[in-house]
Amino acid sequence: MIHTIINGREVDIEPYHDGETVIEFLRGRGGLTGTKMACGGGVCGACTVLVDGRPMVSCLLPVEQIAGREVLTIEFHGPSNLHPIQKAFMVHDALQCGFCTPGFINSSIAFYDGWRAAHGATRPGREEIAAGLAGNLCRCGAYPAIYEAVAEACAGAFDGDQGVDPPRYEALDKVTGRAKYTVDVRHEGQLEGVLLRSKYPRAKIVAIDASEALAEEGVIAFGELLENDRLTRYAGQPIGALAALDRRTAKQALKRVKVVYDVYPAAVGPERARERDAPEVYSGFSLFRSPPNASEGTVMPGRWKGNVRRMLISFTDKSAGRAARSIKKARREAPPGLLEMTTRNAVQVHTTLEPHACVAKWEGGDRLTVHLSTQSVAHGAHLIAEHFDLDDENVTLTAEHVGGGFGGKQGVSDEAIAAITLAHQSGRPVRVAYDRLEEMSFAAYRPGMEIKLSILADRDGTPEAYTVDSHGDAGIAAGTGASTLVGLVGPDVPRKTIQQDIVSHGPPGRPFRGPDGPQAFWALERVADDIAERLALDPITVRRRWYPDDAIRGKLLDWAAALPAWREREANRGDDRYRRGVGLALGAWPFLYNGDSQVTVGATVRGFFVRVSTQDIGTGTRSLLAQAVADVFGIAASQVQVDLGRSGGPLGPASGGSQVSNSVYGPAVAAAEQLRDGLVAAATSKLGLAEATVAPGGIRHGNGFHAWSALVAEVGTQSVEEKRGSEPAYNLLAELLLVDKYMPSIGRGLSKSITVTRVEVDTRLGRIRPLGVWMAVAAGKIFLPRLARSQIQGGIVQGLGYALHEARQMDLASGLMVNANLEDYYIPGIGDVPPVEVQFIEEGFESIRGQGVGIGELATVGVAASVGNAVRQATGWGPLKTPILPADVVREVRR
């Protein structure tokens, strides 16, 4: 028996098993789910607790070692007892999805205590903060705000008893550990499910015998999860699922399941898959091959040649034949304005800190309650109903808080099917939550890419034509669209876009924030700088000629040209060892929205509510809806009750493609206005009020003031539902792509951005250090500038990771990801993030409803290219691939 003190209470712990760690106790018997399990290896710090005031990772801390010690978890500082660090995180919006937040808060408290003891109420520098928080990772990239929050708290800005008014609606829940994520859901009698995965990339499952496993104590159910053809197409593909009383028992039992495989040779990796003699991932007649979808849209019909799939029709071509002929002719004549480049981008793994997770519970034979860490509650519920042959209204899907999505948690994936199946078999609630290895190996990644871009410009840089041919690497999935995107956002001149996928025996790629964007802009914007150099032109001049009639891109370029960092870039070249350079890149993203979205705004005596079946994955949707309603009624956003994160309400958009803000903001405002006008009219007539006008918090009239609640008490509960409605389509083909009400439409116009990045390249050691990032964004009206800023900062951080660090390493023999952990797969830490500046240019969407569009994708698509161009200016070596690693620098840069 271990005697310890947790959050001031004496606790006796009887260890469940040898080697039990503190997090297992806290989250299990302790009921303290504010402590989060993310990497499980002591790297990410999401599980950080304070032990006798010292920060420790509870995922590695043995329970025996807290005997006689005092443990503080995030729950210690509740809403009435907030630590200055918590207030600072709230006020500075130093959090997004919130999953890393409890750990960050505890590490920051330890840093704050140490800092205050040594330096009093003074402001620490960035380097000191970075060193203190080196053991915490935030995948959303809230680091710029975390620097600010910690510095301000240390300086004493939050020492008093003052209340705080955070820009993020649910900030208090996230800084106190009260926010509930799918992994935190626990029903009475709940089982833990684990997946049985194929050992081989390509095999036929001849037989599975789970009888020995089922005979183990504590093992409750096993179910097969096989394709109709019983084939596996990647190592790790789920072939079964097993439920037990706890995860350890389930994992142990999994080893006792006997699988008989017929193993076939596989084509792991695109190089092998492309070879003439490579085994085919899919066989049979072209039209009947249906690989999983790596995109957020519809997979267009394709033509197969071996494992290479080419999209049949391109809707971004323009005079394609002419473009191809121009390029071909130019190859013979080799004018200086012909530039051809082949770029390669490694696979980037989403690795959301909350893993893919599902808790399923059947209520009777045909009603299903599902908690799922998802970006699409509405669509997800529908797909689950379809998959399990249920009526839509009998499936309730909930995602109250989602610990990161970034595109990788859409639709219904294996963890949901497994949990629902096991729950059905066992008759008990079942949770399936991936461990980090599964999350990184199998759950979601941004496809690798190879792009051949040939562009012909005249002597002043004006483009005449281009061809672009991309090969996506999304394992068994298809539907990448880098060439399509280049055609959509690149110069509007004759062009031929060839869109291809190489399927191979690897796990399926999925959309990742700005799908195909970082790759497409890497190619486009790296080429633009090479053209500038070839023709001895300024990089900004070249881009003006690429987009001559584009007033908004013109303004973005003006903004960049005026930045001191850009103006002085030739003067600040560093020295022979530390080379400095500044690069820029344009970015753009199509305008996506869901015209079928509906929002309900209502008034009860308890206050106003807003309801829509969408979700907040850390992007600020709750805050947006609350603010939209609050502004109409002249009340505080915190007074509006926001009902989202579950299916069954008015249809809401998926949190993908930057479609949410535009899909819900307009209807929320309109519904609120109708409700307000209705209330005023009803009150005027019923109460006989004269000269009633809306005032903050209620209506003013001849006889004084009525608060909204008093009015509602008189006229009764009311609500108004408003639909987003549609806009003119991007083009006819885009309209045809709209297959159902859950999918976004492509409207007209692009949101646009420019990123300017300054780097320092250490030629001795190969390290590239970003020194500053500046981004301007033109996405029309910005609804919530403070949260938009946070999201852009996060996009920048993810883009820096893409440019400089992140690469999945596949073992070609086994077909498995080797660096499937956060120790060997490098996502940016706080010390990797330089000062960031964000500027909004609120133009471009004046004619659409809401007048503003989302910015999530736009914030990341051009970042890597700006880093590449900065490295190029710094060193004279133009990188063609991402990530740009120290190994590349020492190999390529001449000293």
Add this chain to the structure above:
Amino acid sequence: MITIATTIEEAIQAKGEYRAGGTDVSARRRLGVSNGSLVDISALDSFREISQADDGPTAIGALITLQELSEHSLIVEQYPGLAQLAGRAATPQIRHMATLGGSLLQRTRCAYYRHPHFDCFKKGGEGCPARDGFHVDGVLFDLGPCIHPHPSSTGAALLSYEASYLTHGREPRPLQTLFGDGSDPAIDNSLAPGELLTQVILPPPIDGARAAYFRATSRAQAEWPIAEVMVRLRVTEGSIDFARVAVGGVANIPMRLAAVESALEGKPAIETTLQAAAGLATEGARPLPGTEYKAQILVGAVLEALERAADT
């Protein structure tokens, strides 16, 4: 089963893997790479001390945490390189948990080893999947069948201090014998089963010697090194009369670089000396197909540490 040892005798008699701070043991058990009985030694307070004998050597208990090492006044003043390293290794949270002993004896951080699917020499199997697979983080000096760098940053640092180690009931032995010559791929250290590391002993500090630790990484912090270097130098009247250079991250054992050391001693403490000596850091290197880039980074890291120690 688990034994919570309250005396050395209990620890020695109990069967199972020793666990000190638990950072490595817990991670391996969670991954399913390690299992079996445990002997928790974290309560053996006698190994939680740092003491200096009258004639100068310093004994550091194996259970001293990295954080304690980085802050202890004796270490900070007399063995500053060690304190520097201990304050930079791993992450703040890990430094509060991980012990000196565990840091020396942790198992390899090779991603193949820690991936439950793969078998390898260190898991009792035959062969090394990294050799023909992914190994850009592998060794530059291919000394034996296992090609992942030894993980112990403290190992490299202590080699430069010419430390020895003590196990229960044995005479002190030079630290390099703890790691062996890298030829046996099954082991990360040469301790016999059940042998308990109790102390590390540092010779008296050299008057006037300066130390510098440098770690080359791709990100700013919290990353296993591409190469790491501990340098100790003494410059007397403009010339280097004492040099110790040890490196990690480049071989399956921490190593002293004798060629670099001898190219420094007796030479003037000027940049050209340091550059010439650093250039010898790769003497004897046998890179893998994926690790050739480490040669320049090792030379650069050695030079960086030399410059810092020499303060040129």
